Amino acid sequence: xxxxxxxxxxxxxxxxxxxxxxxxxxxxxxxxxxxxxxxxxxxxxxxxxxxxxxxxxxxxxxxxxxxxxxxxxxxxxxxxxxxxxxxxxxxxxxxxxxxxxxxxxxxxxxxxxxxxxxxxxxxxxxxxxxxxxxxxxxxxxxxxxxxxxxxxxxxxxxxxxxxxxxxxxxxxxxxxxxxxxxxxxxxxxxxxxxxxxxxxxxxxxxxxxxxxxxxxxxxxxxxxxxxxxxxxxxxxxxxxxxxxxxxxxxxxxxxxxxxxxxxxxxxxxxxxxxxxxxxxxxxxxxxxxxxxxxxxxx
Amino acid sequence: xxxxxxxxxxxxxxxxxxxxxxxxxxxxxxxxxxxxxxxxxxxxxxxxxxxxxxxxxxxxxxxxxxxxxxxxxxxxxxxxxxxxxxxxxxxxxxxxxxxxxxxxxxxxxxxxxxxxxxxxxxxxxxxxxxxxxxxxxxxxxxxxxxxxxxxxxxxxxxxxxxxxxxxxxxxxxxxxxxxxxxxxxxxxxxxxxxxxxxxxxxxxxxxxxxxxxxxxxxxxxxxxxxxxxxxxxxxxxxxxxxxxxxxxxxxxxxxxxxxxxxxxxxxxxxxxxxxxxxxxxxxxxxxxxxxxxxxxxxxxxxxxxxxxxxxxxxxxxxxxxxxxxxxxxxxxxxxxxxxxxxxxxxxxxxxxxxxxxxxxxxxxxxxxx
Numbered sequence: 001x002x003x004x005x006x007x008x009x010x011x012x013x014x015x016x017x018x019x020x021x022x023x024x025x026x027x028x029x030x031x032x033x034x035x036x037x038x039x040x041x042x043x044x045x046x047x048x049x050x051x052x053x054x055x056x057x058x059x060x061x062x063x064x065x066x067x068x069x070x071x072x073x074x075x076x077x078x079x080x081x082x083x084x085x086x087x088x089x090x091x092x093x094x095x096x097x098x099x100x101x102x103x104x105x106x107x108x109x110x111x112x113x114x115x116x117x118x119x120x121x122x123x124x125x126x127x128x129x130x131x132x133x134x135x136x137x138x139x140x141x142x143x144x145x146x147x148x149x150x151x152x153x154x155x156x157x158x159x160x161x162x163x164x165x166x167x168x169x170x171x172x173x174x175x176x177x178x179x180x181x182x183x184x185x186x187x188x189x190x191x192x193x194x195x196x197x198x199x200x201x202x203x204x205x206x207x208x209x210x211x212x213x214x215x216x217x218x219x220x221x222x223x224x225x226x227x228x229x230x231x232x233x234x235x236x237x238x239x240x241x242x243x244x245x246x247x248x249x250x251x252x253x254x255x256x257x258x259x260x261x262x263x264x265x266x267x268x269x270x271x272x273x274x275x276x277x278x279x280x281x282x283x284x285x286x287x288x289x290x291x292x293x294x295x296x297x298x
Numbered sequence: 299x300x301x302x303x304x305x306x307x308x309x310x311x312x313x314x315x316x317x318x319x320x321x322x323x324x325x326x327x328x329x330x331x332x333x334x335x336x337x338x339x340x341x342x343x344x345x346x347x348x349x350x351x352x353x354x355x356x357x358x359x360x361x362x363x364x365x366x367x368x369x370x371x372x373x374x375x376x377x378x379x380x381x382x383x384x385x386x387x388x389x390x391x392x393x394x395x396x397x398x399x400x401x402x403x404x405x406x407x408x409x410x411x412x413x414x415x416x417x418x419x420x421x422x423x424x425x426x427x428x429x430x431x432x433x434x435x436x437x438x439x440x441x442x443x444x445x446x447x448x449x450x451x452x453x454x455x456x457x458x459x460x461x462x463x464x465x466x467x468x469x470x471x472x473x474x475x476x477x478x479x480x481x482x483x484x485x486x487x488x489x490x491x492x493x494x495x496x497x498x499x500x501x502x503x504x505x506x507x508x509x510x511x512x513x514x515x516x517x518x519x520x521x522x523x524x525x526x527x528x529x530x531x532x533x534x535x536x537x538x539x540x541x542x543x544x545x546x547x548x549x550x551x552x553x554x555x556x557x558x559x560x561x562x563x564x565x566x567x568x569x570x571x572x573x574x575x576x577x578x579x580x581x582x583x584x585x586x587x588x589x590x591x592x593x594x595x596x597x598x599x600x601x602x603x604x605x606x607x608x609x610x611x612x613x614x615x616x617x618x619x620x621x622x623x624x625x626x627x628x629x630x631x632x633x634x635x636x637x638x639x640x641x642x643x644x645x646x647x648x649x650x651x652x653x654x655x656x657x658x659x660x661x662x663x664x665x666x667x
Contacts, residue, residue: 036385036444080631084638089383089444090585091634097578098627101620102331108618109335216452223445264460268453275431275449283439 002251005130010250012131013205015236015243016138017042017197021221022228022235023141023149024193029225030153031186032166032290033081036092038194039218040099041073045198047103050209051110053119059203062119063196070195073099074187082183085294096218104211121207135204137196142236145193150232162186166288169295179295194218216271223274226282241277245270302642312640320633327632328625337615345615346607346625356606358492364602365494365563366391366573368501369556370580371587371594372508373425373549379512379589380545381525382436386429386447387553388577389454393428394421394557396458398483399466399476399568402561406480413482414496417558425554426547428454433546437539443546451577459570466568476568485563497559502595504552509591521545553577575623582630601626 021042028035035041048069053062073095080091111117125139126132153159161182164172169179197217202209220242221235228234249266252258258266329339350356370387377384384390397420401413408416432446462474469477485496512518523531524541532538560572583601587593608622 034444076631080635084635086634086638087585089385090581091631093385093578093581094585094627094630094634097575097582097623098631101623101627105331105618105620105624108620216449219445219448219451223449226442226445262460262464264456264463268456268460271449271453275446278441278446279435279439282441285440 002248002255007244007247007251008131009133010247011240011243012134012138012142013243014246015239016135016141017200017205017217018221018224018239018242019141019146019236020137020193020197020200021218022224022239023145023232024190024197025221025225026228026230026232026235027149027153027162027186027193028190029291030166030230030288031162031183032169032288032293032295033077033183033187034088034092034222034292035074035077035187035190035194036089036222037073037077037095037099037191038092038221039214039216040096041070041191041194042198042201042214042218043096043103044069044073044099045195046202046213047107047198047209048195049199050119050202051106053203054117057120059120059122062203063199066195066199067192070191070193070198071188073195074191077191078184078187081294082180082187085296088292088294107209107211116208116210118207119203122204135200137200137204146232146236153232158185163288165295166290169290169293173295173297183295194221197221220271220274223278226285227274227277229285230288238274238277242270242274245273300644300646302639303645304641305643308640313637316636316639317633320629320636323632323636324625324629327628328621331624332617332621335615335617335621337611337617342611342615342617342621345611346604346622349610350603350606355492358489358494359606360599360602361489361494361498362492362564362602363605364598365498365501366556366560366576367579367583367598367601368498368505368595369559370553370576371583371598372501372505372580372591373553373556374580374584375587375589375591375594376508376512376521376552377546377549378584379525380521380542381528382433382542382546382549383444384429384432384447384546384549384553385444385581386432386450386577387549387556387580388573388575389447389451390425390428390550390553391557391560391573391577392451392454392458393424394554395561395568395572396461396557397421397424397554398558398561399479402479402483403466403477406483408480408482410482410484410486413480414485414562417479417483417562418500418555421554421558422551423554425550425552425557427550428554429546429550433543433550436546437543458568458572462568462570474570478567479562483562484566485559493564495559495563497556497563500555500559504555505591505595512591517541553580579623579626582626586630586633 021038025035025038045066049062049066052065053059077095080086081088122135124133125136161177164177165179165182173179201213224235224238227238249269253263253266332339332342350360370391373387374384398417401417401420428450432443435441435446436443466476468475488494488496488499520536520541523536524538528538561568565572583594583597587597604625605622608619611617612619
């Protein structure tokens with residue numbers, strides 16, 4: 001029998017990662033830059049958060065340093081895509097490959113690879129209340145970050161500038177907006193949020209670092225951005241859909257009917273649901289006008 | 299103050315010079331990480347690049363290691379050339395390996411003459427099938443192929459793991475690895491005394507064919523036209539959708555054959571580690587190879603060299619083998635970053651702007667690329 005309260009609790013935990021990551025990607029893509037470094041940035045957040053928490057004993061310090069590492073990763077993307085104007089697919093995949101390789105290399109040197117070190121995780125708020133027993137970062141993500149970013153993007157001058165350089169950088173430039181500076185800001189905000197998403201994996205959900213811990217969640221976040229049509233709330237809806245299917249498959253796996261279905265098919269379900277959702281809703285969507293286009297004054 | 303000014307014509311020596319600079323910068327950036335592992339960076343690099351090329355056997359190992367990268371690099375290059383951003387070569391490679399294992403273990407009595415083409419066709423079909431949905435969504439509904447091909451990579455890996463943990467689990471050892479393929483399916487060795495197998499020869503033939511098609515046929519011209527400007531191609535009567543779809547399917551098929559080559563040529567069975575990120579590295583290979591078949595062959599060999607070197611360095615110098623990936627990814631980013639400078643020339647800034655320091659007049663289209 002499926003326990004609805006357990007299902008919802010698990011859904012919000014698993015959605016938190018995607019909310020932070022896809023919110024970060026929305027901000028970035030609204031400025032006209034596709035950050036395919038998201039998977040690597042999340043991986044760095046997960047690894048750095050874990051390592052620092054292990055050495056200092058505090059998950060909060062781990063989170064802080066993870067954010068700093070996310071900013072460095074975003075700065076690399078800035079240099080490549082904004083300053084140099086390199087193809088965004090290539091620089092994003094390259095950044096992801098580099099960051100994952102550096103983390104795995106460091107992991108091997110620091111922990112010898114293999115054995116699991118558990119770190120202290122974030123405390124759970126409202127421990128005995130069903131559904132409401134969540135991590136603080138989950139509450140911040142859903143109740144503070146998402147409304148704030150939605151307000152920032154649609155109701156403030158800064159948000160308008162981000163959207164302007166993403167839609168029509170020539171016009172924005174003529175209007176006196178620094179395209180490079182605005183895109184830098186958007187990428188850095190996005191990188192910090194992606195790192196939080198990664199750190200949440202190690203410092204809340206899992207409590208340790210394992211190889212391939214992100215397992216393609218960054219790619220899911222990118223799909224959610226398209227699914228949500230570059231709106232924060234749309235991406236949140238997508239995150240809840242993915243996390244809902246994810247939580248459901250975990251619950252179903254222990255029921256009698258589905259116990260004999262291979263676990264891997266169940267784990268693959270959310271990915272397939274996202275593709276199906278894209279196929280159903282993503283037809284002929286309007287991408288940001290300057291999507292994938294570097295800008296340089298002539 | 300030195301400024302960069304757009305240049306009109308690019309001298310021939312510039313790109314090689316910049317690639318040389320990229321190699322030096324890559325070395326400088328990665329050296330601290332090697333030192334962190336307690337090794338001498340110079341010695342480590344000698345091991346990465348030079349040592350594998352010193353004996354015939356280790357040259358064989360380099361060619362063996364570069365074989366899967368030839369397939370995935372070629373697959374990515376073909377798709378990118380036609381403007382289809384196939385980031386899913388990893389998944390297509392894996393399902394190709396699954397298909398080869400399936401036919402190899404189910405029809406294990408088939409003689410080699412029939413078995414090898416059979417496995418190749420099965421793998422190619424599986425790879426093409428895996429890319430079919432993203433390709434149809436792209437040409438039919440303009441749904442971004444980057445996302446859909448990417449999302450199918452974890453699904454393909456789960457398929458492999460599901461088969462190995464479920465129906466294909468080794469009944470004797472209980473290890474998550476399949477039974478061995480029939481003897482007819484084993485690729486023969488093509489260079490005596492090494493482990494270089496038929497897959498390498500097939501990859502080279504495919505590269506030659508790809509060069510022929512891309513550079514010398516109308517189909518290749520249509521593909522390149524669609525990749526450069528789909529609108530322009532459409533106005534000139536090119537069937538953009540059809541060209542993109544067929545390029546994507548060919549790309550998936552080649553990546554799938556890479557999986558076949560790895561199963562039939564090297565592992566003889568399916569394991570969870572059948573692909574060491576070959577699909578993703580294929581993107582590096584294709585990009586550094588400038589999306590040309592000749593470039594793919596050269597870069598795949600270089601990366602094979604580094605991987606073999608990194609493995610031996612991990613044994614001798616205790617530098618973790620992941621350094622190979624770090625070097626590869628750094629080289630990619632530094633190279634694509636520095637090659638942007640091709641289009642500029644440095645000018646020492648004078649007080650007044652003279653005619654000389656102004657940008658030379660270049661057609662707008664060239665600047666935009």
